[in-house]
Amino acid sequence: MKISIKSLGLAGAFLFAASTHAATPPTITCSGDQVLECTSTNGALGVVSATVQDADGDGLMVIWAINGHAAETNILAAGDTTNAITLSLTNSFAVGTNDVSVGVTDDGTNVVMCSSTVVVQDTTPPQIRSIVASPNVLWPPNHKMRPIAVVVRADDACGPVSWHITQITSNEPEDGLGDGNTSPDSVITGPHKALLRAERSGKGSGRIYTLDIEVSDQALNTTNGSVRVTVPHDRGHGSRWNDDEDDDDHNDSGDDRGRGNGKGNGKDKGKKHGKN
Numbered sequence: 001m002k003i004s005i006k007s008l009g010l011a012g013a014f015l016f017a018a019s020t021h022a023a024t025p026p027t028i029t030c031s032g033d034q035v036l037e038c039t040s041t042n043g044a045l046g047v048v049s050a051t052v053q054d055a056d057g058d059g060l061m062v063i064w065a066i067n068g069h070a071a072e073t074n075i076l077a078a079g080d081t082t083n084a085i086t087l088s089l090t091n092s093f094a095v096g097t098n099d100v101s102v103g104v105t106d107d108g109t110n111v112v113m114c115s116s117t118v119v120v121q122d123t124t125p126p127q128i129r130s131i132v133a134s135p136n137v138l139w140p141p142n143h144k145m146r147p148i149a150v151v152v153r154a155d156d157a158c159g160p161v162s163w164h165i166t167q168i169t170s171n172e173p174e175d176g177l178g179d180g181n182t183s184p185d186s187v188i189t190g191p192h193k194a195l196l197r198a199e200r201s202g203k204g205s206g207r208i209y210t211l212d213i214e215v216s217d218q219a220l221n222t223t224n225g226s227v228r229v230t231v232p233h234d235r236g237h238g239s240r241w242n243d244d245e246d247d248d249d250h251n252d253s254g255d256d257r258g259r260g261n262g263k264g265n266g267k268d269k270g271k272k273h274g275k276n
């Protein structure tokens with residue numbers, strides 16, 4: 001039992017008693033248990049109701065408590081209470097299980113109670129707004145490990161999120177032909193950072209590293225995303241090596257790959273650059 005008139009220390013209940021006759025205790029019925037989805041950092045707004053009645057038509061005091069803490073008191077005038085009266089309490093309930101106890105008395109000592117639970121849960125995964133890797137193009141392909149910083153913007157209806165890099169994959173083998181026999185080519189060095197090797201196969205169409213990201217909310221719902229870092233086959237971004245200053249922002253590796261293929265495979269960039 002979560003509350004009693006005594007524990008709430010309501011002297012008012014005893015004053016209240018002086019004006020009533022209390023032959024028959026009142027009755028009370030609470031609304032049923034509820035499960036709500038978390039909608040804000042405060043949990044969820046919920047409504048609990050209780051129906052009270054007194055056969056004698058006594059004045060009633062109705063005391064609400066949430067998780068053992070007094071929340072609200074209602075006074076009902078004598079006379080009306082021979083009919084069932086439904087009262088409600090609207091409250092912002094925190095994530096988890098909340099106990100709502102409602103006590104009614106007609107004289108300060110007759111206390112009749114009911115209770116219900118409001119469970120607030122978070123079953124909705126976070127939303128990813130953007131994932132940015134810096135840099136997202138590695139040039140020149142000198143086989144050196146380059147630090148990469150990843151920034152994720154994500155949010156969740158219920159509260160804060162956290163995120164980390166879960167794995168890094170590449171469209172080329174670690175030790176393929178023509179890439180310099182180095183490994184490993186990727187290392188996750190922290191939740192938000194990694195080292196990637198600036199190399200690609202001279203016979204390929206450019207290397208694409210894919211960094212997989214997992215974003216979690218406080219309830220451990222997760223959303224996954226990824227971001228690419230490319231090592232183009234045959235150009236530096238805006239560099240003197242660039243042979244056709246055509247296109248994109250270098251982040252969408254599909255374009256890089258397409259161009260690489262079109263451009264005559266198997267040419268080793270290193271040589272070409274050396275020539276220029």
Ligand SMILES: [Ca+2]
Pocket residue numbers: 021022023024025026054055056057058106
């Ligand atoms: Ca009564």
Ligand SMILES: [Ca+2]
Pocket residue numbers: 122123124125126156157158159217218219221
């Ligand atoms: Ca959530």
Ligand SMILES: [Ca+2]
Pocket residue numbers: 173174175176179180181182183184185197199
């Ligand atoms: Ca390698």
